[in-house]
Amino acid sequence: xxxxxxxxxxxxxxxxxxxxxxxxxxxxxxxxxxxxxxxxxxxxxxxxxxxxxxxxxxxxxxxxxxxxxxxxxxxxxxxxxxxxxxxxxxxxxxxxxxxxxxxxxxxxxxxxxxxxxxxxxxxxxxxxxxxxxxxxxxxxxxxxxxxxxxxxxxxxxxxxxxxxxxxxxxxxxxxxxxxxxxxxxxxxxxxxxxxxxxxxxxxxxxxxxxxxxxxxxxxxxxxxxxxxxxxxxxxxxxxxxxxxxxxxxxxxxxxxxxxxxxxxxxxxxxxxxxxxxxxxxxxxxxxxxxxxxxxxxxxxxx
Amino acid sequence: xxxxxxxxxxxxxxxxxxxxxxxxxxxxxxxxxxxxxxxxxxxxxxxxxxxxxxxxxxxxxxxxxxxxxxxxxxxxxxxxxxxxxxxxxxxxxxxxxxxxxxxxxxxxxxxxxxxxxxxxxxxxxxxxxxxxxxxxxxxxxxxxxxxxxxxxxxxxxxxxxxxxxxxxxxxxxxxxxxxxxxxxxxxxxxxxxxxxxxxxxxxxxxxxxxxxxxxxxxxxxxxxxxxxxxxxxxxxxxxxxxxxxxxxxxxxxxxxxxxxxxxxxxxxxxxxxxxxxxxxxxxxxxxxxxxxxxxxxxxxxxxxx
Numbered sequence: 141x142x143x144x145x146x147x148x149x150x151x152x153x154x155x156x157x158x159x160x161x162x163x164x165x166x167x168x169x170x171x172x173x174x175x176x177x178x179x180x181x182x183x184x185x186x187x188x189x190x191x192x193x194x195x196x197x198x199x200x201x202x203x204x205x206x207x208x209x210x211x212x213x214x215x216x217x218x219x220x221x222x223x224x225x226x227x228x229x230x231x232x233x234x235x236x237x238x239x240x241x242x243x244x245x246x247x248x249x250x251x252x253x254x255x256x257x258x259x260x261x262x263x264x265x266x267x268x269x270x271x272x273x274x275x276x277x278x279x280x281x282x283x284x285x286x287x288x289x290x291x292x293x294x295x296x297x298x299x300x301x302x303x304x305x306x307x308x309x310x311x312x313x314x315x316x317x318x319x320x321x322x323x324x325x326x327x328x329x330x331x332x333x334x335x336x337x338x339x340x341x342x343x344x345x346x347x348x349x350x351x352x353x354x355x356x357x358x359x360x361x362x363x364x365x366x367x368x369x370x371x372x373x374x375x376x377x378x379x380x381x382x383x384x385x386x387x388x389x390x391x392x393x394x395x396x397x398x399x400x401x402x403x404x405x406x407x408x409x410x411x412x413x414x415x416x417x418x419x420x421x422x423x424x425x426x427x428x429x430x431x432x433x434x435x436x437x438x439x440x441x442x
Numbered sequence: 443x444x445x446x447x448x449x450x451x452x453x454x455x456x457x458x459x460x461x462x463x464x465x466x467x468x469x470x471x472x473x474x475x476x477x478x479x480x481x482x483x484x485x486x487x488x489x490x491x492x493x494x495x496x497x498x499x500x501x502x503x504x505x506x507x508x509x510x511x512x513x514x515x516x517x518x519x520x521x522x523x524x525x526x527x528x529x530x531x532x533x534x535x536x537x538x539x540x541x542x543x544x545x546x547x548x549x550x551x552x553x554x555x556x557x558x559x560x561x562x563x564x565x566x567x568x569x570x571x572x573x574x575x576x577x578x579x580x581x582x583x584x585x586x587x588x589x590x591x592x593x594x595x596x597x598x599x600x601x602x603x604x605x606x607x608x609x610x611x612x613x614x615x616x617x618x619x620x621x622x623x624x625x626x627x628x629x630x631x632x633x634x635x636x637x638x639x640x641x642x643x644x645x646x647x648x649x650x651x652x653x654x655x656x657x658x659x660x661x662x663x664x665x666x667x668x669x670x671x672x673x674x675x676x677x678x679x680x681x682x683x684x685x686x687x688x689x690x691x692x693x694x695x696x697x698x699x700x701x702x703x704x705x706x707x708x709x710x711x712x713x714x715x716x717x718x719x720x721x722x723x724x725x726x727x728x729x730x731x732x733x734x735x736x737x738x739x740x741x742x743x744x745x746x747x
Contacts, residue, residue: 276448279726279729280451280452280455282725282729283448283452283722283723283725283726283729284452284718284722285680285681285684285725287684287688288684288718288722291703291706291718292456292714292718295714296460368574372576375578376576376688379688379691380687380691380703382706395578395582399585399692402582402585402586406586406590406591409586410583413575413579413582416575416576416579417571417574417575417576420574420575421570421573421574424574428570
């Protein structure tokens with residue numbers, strides 16, 4: 141990832157020398173160890189991912205199983221986090237909610253990237269009127285926050301996980317387009333890219349070989365940060381009833397149901413609240429940490 | 443000009459997307475028992491029998507002349523419904539913005555000035571946690587602590603502005619819930635901006651000619667901090683409006699967000715169209731305003747462009 145002003149491989153189109161690559165990897169690892177955000181963020185994110193995977197095959201109880209004999213149970217050895225108004229195990233529901241949230245988040249971020257990144261590359265490469273048009277379109281989409289899109293989609297098709305994913309993905313497209321474009325413009329203005337172009341390397345090949353690898357760290361960081369935003373948006377939208385309807389075990393829905401029993405059992409609201417905050421914190425810190433790791437100059441400043 | 447064109451395209455998109463609605467509004471309103479005749483009559487009455495382009499022209503024409511139309515469900519003029527909703531949402535957003543600024547500026551400055559000491563790191567950690575707790579989650583936690591356990595403040599409902607003291611009291615918790623998160627987000631930008639200023643040459647010069655760090659920051663740094671912070675604040679205003687929609691639901695406030703979600707449930711299309719376009723217009727206008735302000739605050743940017 142080191143950034144030499146003149147790169148021979150730019151002209152010849154060969155891979156960079158292996159030893160140079162190793163040096164880059166080593167210093168990435170070094171910077172990771174020295175960034176508290178990266179360490180804490182990786183740990184929380186890893187825990188979230190593991191829990192999501194485990195919940196696919198095992199949860200302590202069936203998250204949907206109703207047991208009217210054991211409603212509002214306090215935390216105990218049988219039910220670590222207690223049970224809710226239908227006697228459903230809160231821990232199991234939180235675990236299966238992790239899976240749904242993560243799935244929705246990852247899909248919407250990837251879908252947004254699949255549209256936004258090519259759009260940004262096109263705008264950077266093309267410039268002129270078509271490039272401006274892409275930017276204006278991005279501004280236009282940006283004026284519709286995920287919540288509004290979800291509201292419109294829910295009016296048309298009803299609330300579902302698909303509604304949430306579509307809304308969040310659409311809201312992220314302009315973010316990807318903007319970040320990709322500004323990153324790509326930086327790379328395209330470098331001398332070795334001009335040199336490559338002078339050698340007759342095609343536009344597609346320049347984008348693939350020079351621009352994309354150079355802006356990949358930027359995009360990965362952006363994806364991590366957006367994943368935390370997606371978790372947040374997912375919680376808010378399911379809370380408002382724009383996501384999958386009950387009895388689905390989503391964090392937002394759990395919070396919405398728990399709020400009704402706040403007088404009886406305030407703990408019931410606290411669990412999903414803390415889970416949402418922890419998950420957002422984890423991905424956010426990971427994003428910050430990746431920024432430290434990939435871009436040490438910025439790290440010095442902030 | 444560009445702003446008007448963008449607004450026009452936005453209105454077209456909102457209208458088209460909602461016009462392809464699978465269920466016909468008249469059928470939904472009248473329920474499954476409705477006779478075909480009744481459905482046709484209501485469709486006529488709502489003006490939904492006209493061609494789509496005609497409906498669009500009617501809608502936009504109405505908006506431009508200040509007529510927002512009539513709610514399909516309540517039969518009330520939307521302008522008055524929206525007006526009374528904005529009496530709640532407007533002050534709520536204002537309060538959120540105020541709380542946000544009151545938190546962001548001192549928190550960001552403190553954690554920048556003390557960035558190499560333990561107290562600054564603690565401030566940064568608190569800031570990170572503040573960002574991670576969404577406003578509606580914080581709202582629920584506030585209800586539990588300040589409302590249910592301590593009985594300090596009302597936790598929901600709104601009595602109207604005829605009694606300003608009680609109206610303000612019911613807006614305190616939602617305003618704080620909304621403001622803390624925005625404050626934390628903006629605080630991070632304040633911190634970066636202050637750090638930038640602290641390492642600048644002109645600040646070193648100001649210190650060299652004998653100003654204390656605090657005075658140098660106020661006299662020379664503030665203007666430079668203001669540029670990025672105002673930009674973020676502008677962008678966050680959109681976040682506040684959207685956040686208000688969710689927070690109103692937590693605190694059962696009869697604001698714009700509640701009206702919007704009710705209308706979604708009732709398939710009250712025209713109300714949804716009006717509110718969605720209103721929010722999108724606010725976002726577009728604010729972003730435009732921020733751009734203009736940005737250039738007038740820092741003439742260097744205008745020259746660079």
